Amino acid sequence: MKIGVIITPERKRENIINAFKDLDIEYDFIDLMADEWDSYLEKDYDGYLIYPPSFPDEWKSLFMKRLFLLKDMLKGKSLPSLDSIIMYESKITMHDYYKVNNLPHIESHSFYNYQQAVEYGKKCRLPVVIKEDSGSGAIGVKIISRRQQLLRVIRRSFLLNNKIRKYNSIKSIKNSLKAKLYPYKIFLDSKKQFLPKSSNSSGVIHIQSYVKIKNEWRVIRIGDSFFGHKKLEDEKGFHSGSLNKGWGHVKSDLLNLVKEWSDKLQLESMCFDIFEDYEGNYYINELQVMFGTSTDAQLIVDNKVGRYLFNGGWVFEEGNFTRNGCNNLRIELLIEGLSGYRDC
Known part of the structure; x- marks a missing residue:
């Protein structure tokens, strides 16, 4: 093979x-x-x-x-x-996917029409969250509470560029510098073969309603294996990109939802980043077919590394199932699918 x-x-x-x-x-x-x-x-x-x-x-x-x-x-x-x-690394396409497939998400609007964006900006409920189409780990995300500031951002997004620049902490300055240097890192890593450049995009703005979030969860499904943990806040109040994990059991109702969504839409290899508000409602924040693994384990319960399997109910199985950034599981899932494909 x-x-x-x-x-x-x-x-x-x-x-x-x-x-x-x-x-x-x-x-x-x-x-x-x-x-x-x-x-x-x-x-x-x-x-x-x-x-x-x-x-x-x-x-x-x-x-x-x-x-x-x-x-x-x-x-x-x-x-x-x-x-x-x-939909990978495109917040606009992700939210289109949520709408088409009736997945729970926070209300969002993607405006390509300048006049519609301005009209919405004049009357929408504040605060709102502005998001770049791409950008991970809370990079390219800004919470706006003042009407005039929102209208300025809308005008800039159409007439200049829609990049969100935040220089309000040492971490944000480092992240900005790292993003600027990233293309040159690729150039050197590829032995001076590829030099991708970011484009200053304009003519669109993505505006999301603001919801107070109690928790953000990461739940991963690869085949029959499920993993998960809380994404804890950083010093700025962002869960995404903090790299701080809260280990322990994942709520069974959340696992049930992820299984239901992924079964229905045949998302057999997917990472779900999910918001939980203070009323216990769940909203899908992002779906990622590729995701970072800052730690080898993606589920630790009572100091034991493992995974969940569904067998009439959720069963925890101890073992190192996320080796090599979950790539072992991806390969095994592909081979399992190929066996079924040949049998058809």
Whole structure:
């Protein structure tokens, strides 16, 4: 068996390589950004793992276009699905997905019409949350409480750019500097082959209603394995990007919802970042087919690393199931799916 790994230069590969070594499976990396990307069509792979780019927008657009051209070749033989990938690192597309599929989310509006954005800005309830379309870990997120400030941001987003710049702490300055230098890191890591550049986008603004959040949860499903933990606040009150985890059992009602949503929409490999308000309501904040793993474990209960399985009810099983950034599980899930595909 040989797997084609469809990937871009900015994606780290060490965990992927180690996972294939663990499972003793052959693989090739397929660089979808290369000029000769189509040469891989001549090779025969049993299946495909897909690792979409998170940056920049031009790479994401080209990646999706080329995947679409390959959709017949990938059908039934790839992980994750194209539906899962299309919304990756795009808050606007995620919220479109929530609306189309009736998933619980905080009310949001994406304006491409300047006059509509201004009219909404004049009458909407404050505060609101402004979000860039892409950007992880609370980067590109701003809470606005004053009407005139909101209208200024709307005008700037259409006439200049919609990048959110925050320099109100040492951490925000470091994050901004890191974001500016990230393309050059990719350039050096790729042995001076690829230099992606951020574009100053304009002509759109994404405005989300403000809801007081009690907790944010991360729940991961890969096949039959479920993991989860709380995402604790940082000093600025943001859960996302704090890297602070609250270990322990995940609420069974939340696990039930994630299983219900993922079963219905066939999201067999997905990370759910979910808000819980003070009334106990759940809202999906983000869906990510690729997600950071700042710790090896993604579920720890009573100091034991493990996972949840559903067997008429939720059962905790001890073990190290998230090795190599969950890539072992991804590969195993792909192979399991390929077996079912051949049997059809």
